[in-house]
Amino acid sequence: MSASDISVFDMFSIGIGPSSSHTVGPMLAARQAVHALAERTQLTATAAVKVTFYGSLAATGIGHGTPGAVIAGLEGLDPRTCDPAAVRGRWEALKGEPLINLAGAHQVVMSIADVEFRAGERKPLHTNAVEMIFLDAGGQVLHRDLAYSVGGGFVMREGDLAQRTHRGVWRAFNSADDLLAACTTERVDIAELALRNEMYCADMPSDEALRHSHLRLDAIAAAMRACVDAGTQTTGVLPGPLQVPRRAAGIATALAADTSGRDRSTEWLHAFAIAVNEENASGNRIVTAPTNGAAGIVPAVLSYCERFLHATRETIRTYLLTAGIIGTIIKRNASISGAELGCQGEVGSACAMAAAGLCAVLGGSPAQVENAAEIAIEHHLGLTCDPVGGLVQIPCIERNAVASVTAVSAARLALHGTGRHHVSLDVVIETMRQTGNDMSDRYKETATGGLAVNVVEC
Ligand code: SF4
Structure with a gap:
């Protein structure tokens, strides 16, 4: 490449604050993960979602609004078009009502206990990594997605480099x-x-x-x-x-x-x-x-x-x-x-x-x-x-x-x-x-x- x-135009994407790598990228990654789930017709079979942040996303994610951005992304919001106010309070709101609406179409119980922060662990491609695991009612994994937010709102996954033309x-x-x-x-x-x-x-x-x-x-x-x-x-x-x-x-x-x-x-x-x-x-x-x-x-x-x-x-x-x-x-x-x-x-x-x-x-x-x-x-x-x-x-x-x-x-x-x-x-x-x-x-x-x-x- x-x-x-x-x-x-990729250097100037319209999004929301406070961070392109810790807010915009993770939000886009979550939105893409849910989109992939829906494409596999597994959206309505999903009963639980586990999210793990690694490296820098875990270390400073709370201050950068990362968990709320990921939940908003899982709910289908797009940083380019969403109302920023809808993202800002999403993490706090989860503490009051442990529910998310996947892709805006399918409600799943999710609490802050389903979100883990592993600051001391680094995934191979980049320090900003988020893993999202979608499970069915029996606890079987329907879809697992490891995404990297590599700065400037860019998102990468394993294999992306090889595929890039x-x-x-x-x-x-x-x-x-x-x-x-x-x-x-x-x-x-x-x-x-x-x-x-x-x-x-x-x-x-x-x-x-x-x-x-x-x-x-x-x-x-x-x-x-x-x-x-x-x-x-x-x-x-x-x-x-x-x-x-x-x-x-x-x-x-x-x-x-x-x-x-x-x-x-x-x-x-x-x-x-x-x-x-x-x-x-x-x-x-x-x-x-x-x-x-x-x-x-x-x-x-x-x-x-x-x-x-x-x-x-x-x-x-x-x-x-x-x-x-x-x-x-x-x-x-x-x-x-x-x-x-x-x-x-x-x-x-x-x-x-x-x-x-x-x-x-x-x-x-x-x-x-x-x-x-x-x-x-x-x-x-x-x-x-x-x-x-x-x-x-x-x-x-x-x-x-x-x-x-x-x-x-x-x-x-x-x-x-x-x-x-x-x-x-x-x-x-x-x-x-x-x-x-x-x-x-x-x-x-x-x-x-x-x-x-x-x-x-x-
Ligand atoms: S790189 Fe660090 S210190 Fe510099 S603007 Fe971004 S968050 Fe602030």
């Missing part, structure tokens, strides 16, 4: 170097190449494929804007024991009232990113970009483009296509998962995507865009994942705000160069992969190291 086999694209690439070479050969910029690849795969007449791709990009941008708007208009306290106050609305109100004429763009970036991450922490509608924990950075820089650079709809499409294609290269050659590589994989990747997109919006050449993405990752290398209380709040929310500013700096720094530089994007991605492999599991979304153990939960 090549980087070009991953769609740009190349999608036909206009120009295939597997690395940033390949991508730059293809842009040079075809005399197109990165966004144009990304768009032509998506159109090629759409399997429709070219005018229809173009309209279809534009509609999808515009829908992603609209969802990001809606999230920024919701976050900058909502006050209160975030869910969970930390009682973290929401700050985006207060910052945005203060900035909007400022008449000093001073450059406030950095503070607006903070407000935009914090707004999205507060919406994420509240379990609301979010665009995974490329994960939920790091979902504030791409929308913050998008909002920056619109507010300070007067970006048009067409420019925003360029921004998203460029950001997305950089994400596919990182996902293919390293990972975008905090559970695999620590926070460098999440926030570092999102920062690189936003930096690349902004550089393209500002007229950067493909080489400068590649340089912007490289700078952004380089200065996140080694960043650990240590969410306090296992919640995607501290340090995640502020980290997105700071990384949004870094993305703008990286883009502007790259634009001052020619695109020639010592450390290539491919080398920095490989370095991130190796650094993540060397990192202790305590710093990979397990909340057992770093700030997670040094900050007292009140």
Whole structure:
């Protein structure tokens, strides 16, 4: 499988908070498992369901809303279309009424005792594993499903890698170097190449494929804007024991009232990113970009483009296509998962995507865009994942705000160069992969190291 086999649109899926790997992925996995059960006509024969979480899903699943997401998935809800409120309280509700409605069609008794957490056990393919076992009235196993949530809302099962085939694209690439070479050969910029690849795969007449791709990009941008708007208009306290106050609305109100004429763009970036991450922490509608924990950075820089650079709809499409294609290269050659590589994989990747997109919006050449993405990752290398209380709040929310500013700096720094530089994007991605492999599991979304153990939960 090549980087070009991953769609740009897969880097921006619309879902719910607070985590793509711990909420969206497990919910999709449960929904798929029940779908498979129904296809085998075993839905109504099911009398019991046992769920076991392994590794990082077990370690921080409660804080990330994982059990409730899986129950909602078993009940047939889809993170892309569901009412987020229907998922948020599902785990607590099970304590009151031990019943679930499989696929929304078949009621089964299920209590919290049917859900197990085995944090110390790791399944072979990935640390984020969930096993779902469906039993009949006699206790016989009807269907057993072991699924892996590998980050960014992607779900994998044993055998998926072997089965994965190349999608036909206009120009295939597997690395940033390949991508730059293809842009040079075809005399197109990165966004144009990304768009032509998506159109090629759409399997429709070219005018229809173009309209279809534009509609999808515009829908992603609209969802990001809606999230920024919701976050900058909502006050209160975030869910969970930390009682973290929401700050985006207060910052945005203060900035909007400022008449000093001073450059406030950095503070607006903070407000935009914090707004999205507060919406994420509240379990609301979010665009995974490329994960939920790091979902504030791409929308913050998008909002920056619109507010300070007067970006048009067409420019925003360029921004998203460029950001997305950089994400596919990182996902293919390293990972975008905090559970695999620590926070460098999440926030570092999102920062690189936003930096690349902004550089393209500002007229950067493909080489400068590649340089912007490289700078952004380089200065996140080694960043650990240590969410306090296992919640995607501290340090995640502020980290997105700071990384949004870094993305703008990286883009502007790259634009001052020619695109020639010592450390290539491919080398920095490989370095991130190796650094993540060397990192202790305590710093990979397990909340057992770093700030997670040094900050007292009140
Ligand atoms: S610390 Fe980083 S990787 Fe970990 S949950 Fe927060 S944003 Fe995600």
